[in-house]
Every structure is written in structure tokens, then in C-alpha cells.
Amino acid sequence: KKGSYDHFMQKEIHEQPHSLTTTMRGRLKDSGVVLGGLKEHLKTLRRSRRVIFIGCGTSYNAALAARPFVEELTGIPVTMEVASDLLDRQGPIYREDTAVFVSQSGETADTLLALEYALEKGALCVGVTNTVGSTLSRKTHCGIHINAGCEIGVASTKAYTSQIVVMAMIALAIGSDQLSTQPRRESIITGLSSLPSMKNWINDLPCSQTKCHVSEDAEMKDLASSLIDSESLLVFGRGYNYATALEGALKVKEVALMHSEGMLAGEMKHGPLALVDENLPIIVIATRDSCFSKQKSVIQQLLSRKGRLIIMCSEGDISAVGPSASCRVIQVPEVADCLQPVINIIPLQLLAYHLTVLRGFDVDQPRNLAKSVTTQ
């Protein structure tokens, strides 16, 4: 049921404080995380030579968001595989690998075929899914349900943030035997428990039946109306928020039917810079983390080419980012750097939503797409 919402996508975006709470319920303790589904396999996981994340679309992007902190907390190299590409290449997988399959539905054909392939190669196969009893949860050796609740809108929103949180908990569980990273683990646990109550974006539950529920929502609607006639939208991110750029662009593409590309800001000079002019809107994600000063210089370079920028920065950071008067700014609350993607995606989900409504397209059933892609 949509309740007071106009669309499922809108409802599911606003449900995230709740879905994140249910994802963490009973699993997050002051002393660490308790993941029943992995307990028996933690030793094998710790000994693995490599973690391979495998998924499609939004689920792939969630795994990409998790990659930096999984590497950091476990010390195990992580490689990324789009399921169809792994199959096309018949890429090497070994017994010493742990393959983590990420899928909201647990029924995506490419992901399941990649699972068959990894099982044949003898890797430990872990599932991260939202669907209890799905083929993925039945066929993997072990796994964690994200417990985000049923997702009906074709565009995945709340499952994305819950997937990232589950992978953070997996990383914390694998790394829990390492003394040197204990303070870092503690700060991530504190960050995780603060997520559902983060002010602004994530905690702005609808307060009325009006179309725009809260000021941030209204802000994104206003931004969407300024982009309504654009042909294209670029999103530049790096580090923890490269995945946010890909996922934000995917949302805009699939529901608002607008061309949009997420790009690694570090690659800007190697081609994309040629596209920059005063018409093409570019979102630059420049929230606080170790890449902040690099993103500031990207902003300066784009401004010197008269780029039309929308800057996403941490709350109160506008002057530090140094936008020109012509830039639009999206301010987001700050959380532990590696969890920032959970917050940063929300305004982009709202932007895609409003852009779709304003452009008059079907939000919950985008043209040509299905919720579960069960064919290759």
C-alpha cells in the first residue's frame, strides 16, 4: 500500500530510516556485530585470498560502495564483477576466493548463473539479498538477509542503502579479530547506529499529505524543475562516493528517462572534460573524506570552464567547497566517511523521483524495465 504517498518509489525513499533500522536490528552491538548467517563461515572468510563482489545494476553499485571499507577492515583484496561480464569472460575464480552475491530479488538470472559458475569453481559463496527463500538465498553456502522490507517500485532505493549497511556489518564481522582496526570499527558502529536518526535527508518523514513533504524534498523538487529540459546530467564522484555517482545517474536514467552518467572524478581530465560547457548540468559530490581536497580542485577546474555545477557538500561546508554564485548546493549531514554513501544517495533518489514526476513519466513502472530480471 502506498498510504499517503503518490508512488511506491517516493514511499520507499522516505521509508529508509525504518528500513535501515530493521536491517541492523539485533545485529549491531556496542561490542561488534552479530551475524548469525555468517558465524560458521567466518574462519574461511578470513582466510580467503580475495573477495569478489558480484551483482547487477543497483546491487552492483551497492557492492562498489562497500568495496573500500571491506578492503580497509579486512585487509583482503576486493574485486568487482558485473555478473553478465564475469560470465561473458568466464573470469578466473578459485577455491580460495569468497564470492559475495548481491541481489535485492535474489532471482536475477545473470547473478544466479554467476553463482552456479562460482559454485562449480569451489569458491565460498555468500548471498546478500532482500528476499527470504529466494533462489540466491537457497543456493549460496551462507548469507545475510537485508530485511529492508518489500520493495515494489522498479527503481531500487531502500534496498540499496540496506545492502551497503549489511556489507558494512559483514566487513566489521570479518575484521573483528584485528586489534589495530578496533577504534575504526567502533567509530563505524557508532556511525551505523546513528544513521536512522540522521537529521534532514534521512529523517525527514512526511508530515502532511501535500506533494512535497519536507523542505529537503521541496529543495530537490526545485532542483528537478531546473533540470527538466536538460538532455543529460553528469555525476562526478570518487573514493567512497564513486558508487554514489553511478547509482545517482542510474536512478535518473531509469526513471526520469534522461541520459545521465556517473563518472570517476579522477578520470575527468581523460575525456569527460571536453563535454563541459555552461549548459550541461554536473553534480559534483564533495562531502568530507580523504578525497575532499581533490574534489575541491575538480570544482575549480570545472568552474574555470564555466561548468554548470550542482555541488553536494557536508552541512556547513559551502564556503570550504568554494562554489561560485551560480552553483546550486545540496547540503547533507556528515557521518563516518565510509557510510556517507548511505546519506548522499538520498537527495539523488529524490531528484530522480521529482524529475520523473515533472517530466510526466511512470515512476514505479519505467518503460521497458521489470523489477526482477529473470532472463539473460
Ligand code: F6R
Ligand atoms: C535499478 C534496479 C536494477 C537492479 C538490477 C539487479 O534501480 O533496480 O538495476 O538493481 O536489475 O536486481 P537485483 O538486485 O534484484 O538482483
